[in-house]
Amino acid sequence: MIHLTNVTKTFDRFQAVRGVNMAVQKGRIYGLLGSNGAGKTTLLKMMAGIIRPDHGTVLIDGEEVWENPEIKRRILFLPDHVYFFPQTTIEQMAAFYESVYPSFHRERFTRLQELFLLDPRKKIHQFSKGMQRQAAFWLAFSTMPDVLVMDEPLDGLDAVVRQKVKNIIIQEVAEREMTVVISSHNLREMEDLCDCIGILHEGEMLFEKELDAMKTDIHKIQVAFRNGIPKQFTEQLDIVYEEQRGSVLLLIVRGEKQEIVSYIKPFQPLIFDILPLTLEEIFIYEMGDVGYAIENIIV
Numbered sequence: 001m002i003h004l005t006n007v008t009k010t011f012d013r014f015q016a017v018r019g020v021n022m023a024v025q026k027g028r029i030y031g032l033l034g035s036n037g038a039g040k041t042t043l044l045k046m047m048a049g050i051i052r053p054d055h056g057t058v059l060i061d062g063e064e065v066w067e068n069p070e071i072k073r074r075i076l077f078l079p080d081h082v083y084f085f086p087q088t089t090i091e092q093m094a095a096f097y098e099s100v101y102p103s104f105h106r107e108r109f110t111r112l113q114e115l116f117l118l119d120p121r122k123k124i125h126q127f128s129k130g131m132q133r134q135a136a137f138w139l140a141f142s143t144m145p146d147v148l149v150m151d152e153p154l155d156g157l158d159a160v161v162r163q164k165v166k167n168i169i170i171q172e173v174a175e176r177e178m179t180v181v182i183s184s185h186n187l188r189e190m191e192d193l194c195d196c197i198g199i200l201h202e203g204e205m206l207f208e209k210e211l212d213a214m215k216t217d218i219h220k221i222q223v224a225f226r227n228g229i230p231k232q233f234t235e236q237l238d239i240v241y242e243e244q245r246g247s248v249l250l251l252i253v254r255g256e257k258q259e260i261v262s263y264i265k266p267f268q269p270l271i272f273d274i275l276p277l278t279l280e281e282i283f284i285y286e287m288g289d290v291g292y293a294i295e296n297i298i299v
C-alpha cells in the first residue's frame with residue numbers, strides 16, 4: 001500500500017531524513033517511534049504529499065503521492081499542531097471537509113458526536129487544546145480516509161479520550177482495512193495499537209519489526225541445576241543476554257519457544273521458567289546491540 005524507497009530530505013544542507021525505506025501493508029497500523037528531531041514529522045509529511053522528497057519515491061498503491069490530487073483525497077494527515085480556519089465551528093469545518101473529501105460520511109459525523117461530546121456549533125478556538133484535538137479526530141474519522149497519517153496524535157488527550165480514539169482506529173482498521181501510520185515518542189502507548197514498529201534515529205530507520213513476530217521470537221528463561229550449569233548447556237542457544245543470580249541462570253534467548261523447551265528439558269533443570277518479555281524489555285535487549293538509548297522512546 002505505502003512504499004517509501006530511499007527517501008531523503010535536506011533542509012539548508014541538514015539531512016533530516018536519510019535514505020529511508022519503509023513499507024506499510026493495507027489494513028495495518030505502523031508505529032513510527034523516535035526521539036525529538038529524529039525526522040518523524042518530515043517523513044510523515046512526505047508520506048502525505050505535503051513536502052517533496054529530494055530523492056527517492058513515496059508511492060501509495062504504486063502511484064507517486066506528490067502533486068497527485070486523486071491519491072491525496074484518500075489520505076488524511078493529522079498534524080501535531082491541529083489547524084482550523086479562524087472563527088470556524090466544527091460544523092463549518094465538517095462542511096469544508098465534505099467539499100474536499102468525497103469519502104466524507106455525514107451520517108458518521110452525526111453519530112460520532114455521541115463519542116466526542118463537543119458542541120459542533122461552538123467556535124473551535126473557544127475549546128481547550130485537548131478538545132480541539134478531539135475535534136480534529138472527529139473530522140478525521142468522519143472523512144473515512146483509506147490512509148490515516150497522524151503525527152503524535154494522542155499527546156494532550158486525557159486517558160478516557162485516548163482509549164476511545166484507539167478503539168475507533170482499531171475498529172476502522174478491522175472493518176474497512178484503513179491503513180494507519182502513527183508517530184509517537186512513547187513505546188508503551190504504541191504497544192497495544194500497532195502491528196509494526198519502526199524506529200527512526202537521526203533521520204535513518206534504525207530498526208523495523210512486526211510486533212507479533214518480535215514477541216514470539218524472544219524469551220526470558222530462568223534455570224537452575226542440581227550440580228551447577230552443565231558444560232554444553234548454552235552452546236546451542238541464541239543468547240541475547242546472560243546473567244547469573246546465585247544458582248539461577250537468567251537468559252534472554254531468541255528462538256521458537258517449543259524448540260527451546262525441547263532443548264532445555266533433557267538437561268533436567270531443577271528450576272525452569274520460560275516467560276514472555278514486555279515490548280519494553282525486547283527493545284532494551286534488541287536495541288542494546290546498536291547502542292540506542294531506549295529511554296528516548298519510553299516516556
Ligand SMILES: Nc1ncnc2c1ncn2[C@@H]1O[C@H](COP(=O)(O)OP(=O)(O)OP(=O)(O)O)[C@@H](O)[C@H]1O
Pocket residue numbers: 011012014015016034035036037038039040041042043
Ligand atoms: N522546515 C525546516 N527547516 C529546517 N530544518 C527543519 C525543518 N523541518 C524540520 N527540520 C529539522 O529536521 C530535523 C527533523 O525534524 P522533525 O520535525 O522531522 O523531527 P521529529 O522526529 O518530528 O521531532 P519531534 O519529535 O521533536 O517532533 C530537526 O533537526 C529539525 O530541526
